Amino acid sequence: MSRSAEIETRLREAFAPTELVVRNDSDRHAGHAGHDGSGESHFHVHLRTAAFAGKSRIARHRAVHAALGPELVSAIHALSLDLGT
Structure with a gap:
């Protein structure tokens, strides 16, 4: 299961x-710190x-x-959250 799918399932x-x-x-952060090449390091x-x-x-x-x-x-380098009711 991809990290995106795992995040969605758990939430x-x-x-x-x-x-x-x-x-x-993740692709928006290629070449930056924390981008491990997996394609699953940065999420919103x-x-x-x-x-x-x-x-x-x-x-x-x-x-x-x-x-x-x-x-x-x-396992995630960056996780930005927009949370509300």
Whole structure:
């Protein structure tokens, strides 16, 4: 399973989102630090879920990182998050 698919699967299971887009931005970072040539090093996540209601930006980010798990988070060089309700 690709990292994009794994990210999407874990976030859907954890948050039942109303909107979820996982974009692989790795090719945009070719030649930069952290680009390991795998094509799966840089990602952007757009996620909307009722589970984030009343939570701070930091709490939302922590929840996403917890849902992804330490092994997946450590395998990704860059993860930008656009999180909301």
